[in-house]
Amino acid sequence: MTHEAVEAAVRDICREDRMPSDYEARLGALIANAMRNNLDKSDIEDVLRLIPTDEAGHED
């Protein structure tokens, strides 16, 4: 039941935030690994790397 609830939430949030196509699966795997107490630091790094950012530019 948790799995379905979390999976649906991941899907909704990723769509809402217009995340890249491969991001949803990575984020889902990250949470699933955390819930199985099987988390690796590289899981976090992989997900972070996929998050697009604004190019850091001038303040003004």
Added chain:
Amino acid sequence: MKIRISDWRYENLRIGAGTEEVTLGTPPKRWSLIQMPNGTGKTTTMALIRAVLGEEALNASQVRAFRANDEVTEGKFELGLLVEMALGEPAVEHRLTADFDFANGSCTYSTLRPAMRSGGREPGRVLPDELQHLLKPDFIKLFVFDGELARDIRQTNKRAADQAIRTLYQLDEISNLRQRVSEFVKTKQDQTRNTTGRTQKGVTQARRALEAAEEMLKRLETQLQSKSANKDTLDSEHSKIRKEIDEHVAQNKDLEEQRVVLDAQADGLKTDIQASAREALLAFRNPATLSSSVRANLTRLGKVLTDARLPKSPASEFFAEIAKGGECICGRTIGEAERLALEKNRDRYLAHDQINAIATMKTRLNRSGDAETDYVTASLTLQEKLEDQNINQKKRARLELEAEERGDKDLADLRRRAGVLEERIASLSQEIEKLSVSDAAKQAALRCDDTNNVPLARSKRDACEITLREVSDSFKLSQQRDMLLSQLQRIEQQSLETLRELIRIETNKRLEKLVRMEELRVARIDGALELTSDKVERRDNVSEGQSLSVAYAFLTSLLSKAPFDLPFVVDSPAVSLDLDVRREVSRIIPNLFNQMVLFVISSERAAFAETFYQRPDTQFVTLEKRPDGGVGCLYGLDAFKEQTSSGDAI
């Protein structure tokens, strides 16, 4: 995964001195009613089950609260669990044990797995990974049911209902994940040199610093280029004038002959100065040639090594001497057998590479005073040559002066112009050196910094570039972290809301059967359960029986959807219920769990425990006080029916 409680065993615990075992059947019965009079240890037993399941850290006063009496110094509680990993697989027995040391107030947990090949006791709680991860104190309270939880799940300020959902469905792990993401990013950012500018402002500052450094470098490179070009022009002009001067001097035959000699000398001196400078540098790099005292010390060290007969193995000689001397350094007598062994093995204790290294050291040390020119001699030679060069240049100048004095009017002007050019070239050379020198010692001597020296300005630009890259990466990572944390929070919240609604619907289905007198329903779950009924929109006050019914309905809904089939252990489930509600509860709740362990008192037999009398899969256990202060354990329905409220059999 299916988990069953098979039995437990007390030793010198509050329930009574001595040893007592409670068995729930082989295999364990679906329902076990453990009848214990008030004050004989129901709460203690529940606490002990929770402690061993959760490997709870107990303080000294908690440990001593379990003590049977002041005479016992040690106690033990052992809980038998049967764990079935998958449907149809044989159950594996795990015995979780708490050993109490009442004297120092400590408790040690261990696990016995009789079926394992190793078989022995292992420290701590050792269960299958999935279970190990799940069995936390908050979770255990859900199935080793804490009576307070029944009230807490309805108290809005306690958020116990939410917490139960979060714990069972592991949503807490998403909170923990957020924490781990923050820690990961912090560690990553702390690894970079620049820890201050992780904001947009920091990035802007770093970019401006880089722009300023690039501007400065560009300006200095332009200056250097311009001055070098200027110097080239002056050098060329100077060479031209020098040539003209030489032509004027050559008009006097005697002077020309002297000039040729002096120029040849000058060429020779130039070569000599280069050679002397090289020799002085080599001497400077050799410690033995730096000073006579250093050389003497090194030579002495070489002699000591030679006198010590190195590299011939000192170990070998040491053992040979012991063998010959007949007595070991510890005072023991060396007999024939020991002597032969020493002689045979004496060469084994210094490896060839060590011998070679020592031999090389010795050779080099003994030669340290040989042939090579010492630094003082080399530097004196260099100084002499430089003085000779100075004299040569003066003689050359005098030659030109003499030619001028013989009436060559143009020569005077040429020499003056050459002089002016030399001054300007010297000045430019100094400026160029300051701008371009990369040797740190020279930079310090010339007071160079990143505003007047190209290599230093370039280093500054490179450093600014690294800083900007680090700050930008760090800022980017902060942005990514914030986005991920926000997403995880929203996922956690949305999942919680979905689960709340599923549990609410399921709870209401169960309440429909449990509470028939009134249409009591869960309106919403928001931290706690908010109730409504057909009579009032918001139902805050409910009877004790209704409260318990709501709690059971909620918990069974929770646990029925869980990926684990767990036993349900409850203390005095019917004591606060009136007889009608008891009948309802006893009709419904036995079917909610596949294993129930119910601690009851004799007054709960009426309309509750007695409804189990006809259920075949029930274990009836009665614990009664013994005259010696301990308790006895009786099995079967007859003993169960006979116990009085004081704990004595009728």
